[in-house]
Amino acid sequence: MSTLSLPRKVSWVPLSDRLRGLLTQESIATIIVSVIVAAAVLLPLFTLVVASFQVMDASGFSTTWGLENYTALFNDRVIHKAFINTLLISSGSTILAMFFGVSLAWINARTNCPWRDRLEPYNLIPFFLSPFVGAIAWHNLAGGKTGLLNSWARDYLGAHGNVLNVDNIFGVIWVTGLFFAPLVYLFVVGSLRRMDPSLEDSARTTGAGLLRTTLTVTLPLVAPAILSGAIIVFVTSAGEFGVPFKLGAPYGWQTLTTQIFSKAVGDDANYYLGSAMSMSLGIITAFFIWIQQWYIAPRSFTTVTGKGFRPNVVDLGRWKWLAFGYNVTFIMVAVVLPIFCLLIVSLHPVWQGRIIPGAMSFHNYAKTLFFWRSDSIKAATNGIYNSFILAFLGATIAMVLSIVVSHMIHRTKGFGARVLDFLCVVPIGFPGIVLAMGVLVTYIRTPIYATLWIILLGYITRFFPYGQRNISSVMLAISEELDQSSRMSGASWFTTLRRITIPLLKPGIFAGWLLLFIIFLRELSISIILYTSGTETLSVGVYYLANYENEALTAALSMTQTVLLLVCVLVFRRVAGREALTA
């Protein structure tokens, strides 16, 4: 047997042979996609950093390098206050969302609350709806004199003045907390359901009571999930634009996002100062997401124990009706009441806080939907059209990207895979408005500025990680050998992707696509920075009506958006089932 213990000296090999070794379908796709993802994610952030160190002079035409933007953040009292308000809103919403999320998750996963299977989908609905529209609804429900609840209180309960008022920081916290409660709920309910019941049983057998078991076993096991949910809510609230824009800013409660917005599109537009503000917000949110991703998520026990357990159920006795009532109340307050109010308001020519049956008509819908009519409002009718294009294209492109990226992360190990994995987490760390600011300053001098393309780019960059995570979780469950055996059967990388990988991923792909479609259909904070006349989206249309038209027209378009989203949710549940969301 001839053996050759040392590698031969590199002999001369035709270049074409070497290239053929390198230029496989797989490596070409890897390089292209990596470059696209890296450019899409890193370029806006890089430009944002650069722009934040450019100081605009008094004339507003030229810039010099300096730290003045950052010193302004500390010295400008408005920004100072906005910063504090953001912190208060985020903290308050997080506490509120945690309270609702954890209690509802426990009731649904671990008690004998009646009809809990039926209640669950409704608990999740706010997750899919637009918080901005929620703020509009709550403004009409409890916003001073024209609030429906206030007028009812005056008429039926004999109250004086306004019982409720959401047009302040507490209203912002209330609506934000209500809408983000499902985020905490999803994290916690998954953790509670997948917990091995023998962990608790064994504690009980050692003589620990129910309370003690809950405190010493259940709670520590669920703690990472609660913490993860809390951080996500904190970060999302800090980046939320619609709610403070509707309920805070007009009443003197500025936040960082409303300030960034005014620097991006207002009369005193200053992209450089806006960039600096975006940077400060982004650094904070990215820091928290970093903690969540690298310290808390890996410590989550949900993944360790797997599924297929029947969790222990606590018998609440007669108290179960209280739990039921509490859950129904949450659904009423977070879903039914706001939607009902939007419907009522949208049917009136002008909303004055009172239901006037005789005055009701669908005229507002005609004005905001029927683009062929001469009295239609273009900003609103454009929005529906544009949003559908953006949602369809965006979800499709993002899913294609997701499949390829997930494939690379999980099927090709190595440095490139780890870099891609990291790049996919980065956009999650930055609020939409921050990333949009980066996209704006990056592409303002390119032809895509003021087109739908720049919005599409913003959407995909910010949200494709959600699709990627959806695909990744399915891909992890599919054995790598299924792919490998296709290669061994003689199929190329691309054929394998087409005939084996994608068919196996199909349910995950469609669920991910729909999730992104829903997100894009309601997206506000990126669109609001990047839109121009003609490229309004659905949410921008709502913003336009809220700003320049009346509440009734705003409610009509809000209602339209809500119905569209609810239909998508219905399809989503059919396709994905309840497990799909927990990824």
Next chain:
Amino acid sequence: MIARDSIGAVENKNAADHYVEVQGLVKYFGDDRAVDDVSFSVPKGKFLTLLGPSGCGKTTTLMSIAGLHAIDAGRISVGGMVYTAPAEGRFMPPEKRDIGMVFQSYAIWPHMTVAQNVAYPLEIRKVDRAEIETRVDEVLRLVGLGAMADKLATQLSGGQQQRAALARAIVSRPRLLLFDEPLSNLDLKLREQMRVELKRIQHEVGITSIYVTHDQAEALVMSDEIIVMSKGRIQQKAGPREIYGRPVNAYVSNFIGAANLLKGRVVTVTAPGRGEVEIDAGGRTVQLPCLLGAGVTAGAETVISVRPENVEATRHNGGGASLEGEVIQAIFLGNCVDCRVRWGEFEWKVMAHPRTELKAGEKVYLRLDPEHTLAVLP
């Protein structure tokens, strides 16, 4: 033509013996040398097994041949076609290598029927419809799945999935078959049955095969040749009988079957390949006549290896070279009695005849057959 015939025959013979040629294979995982300078060849049509514990580099070697990962150094060729040779800048992608492979998880695609699974390699090779049908039918019958063609893969049992995977691997009549621990997910009974059947089918189709397993019994039953690996290196390459009867070192001896291993020193070489070895077990020193393994020379440190079934235990000293010990355990196993005999500080494993009624506490004499007492490298 006639004049060159004999030379041609020799060349052909040589090419057939080195059908699969692995030379100096090195593969790193990070700083870890998973495969460390491994070279071997497989004759055409033969069945070779890579045997070793997990982490010994056997699967990595297999994956390198398959092309499912790149190697750091070495050269792999099959039938004169170079699969990979980093020093020459060559790497053939896995799909071009014309290999059939059976995976540990079977990897039967759940979104296709059995027939679709098996037809896949032929579709990729653009075989025409009618022929695909006949060949799929033929191969499914060969593996005993004739009736299952239209079942979805998910409706099959583990053993049936195994057969389907085998059918898919051989249907395109590849140049080489690779098996990555294909039987390890089956229960014992089915495993034993499949060993024989797998070997039968391989023999019938005559495709050169490389098989990876950690189960030594599997390796002995199925292989023409076995390579025992440890820590990324080849310990021994030989046929089943030789690797069991003449292990080259203590590691192989211990890994394949059970063995009594005692440290010692070669005192004299009495004849080529024969000698006397002095062993020491806590104060007792004995000189035993042994067969000397390759590389074991006079004065060298060595390890004596004796299979439990080659130790004879009797109640009475029959004279000659016998060791006096005490039975500390005797477990009746039906076809034999598994005994432990204490001798000095050493504990002998003895597989005694079922009729010997040895009991714990008894004094026994152990007799070793010099023809089955091996002195091997430590």
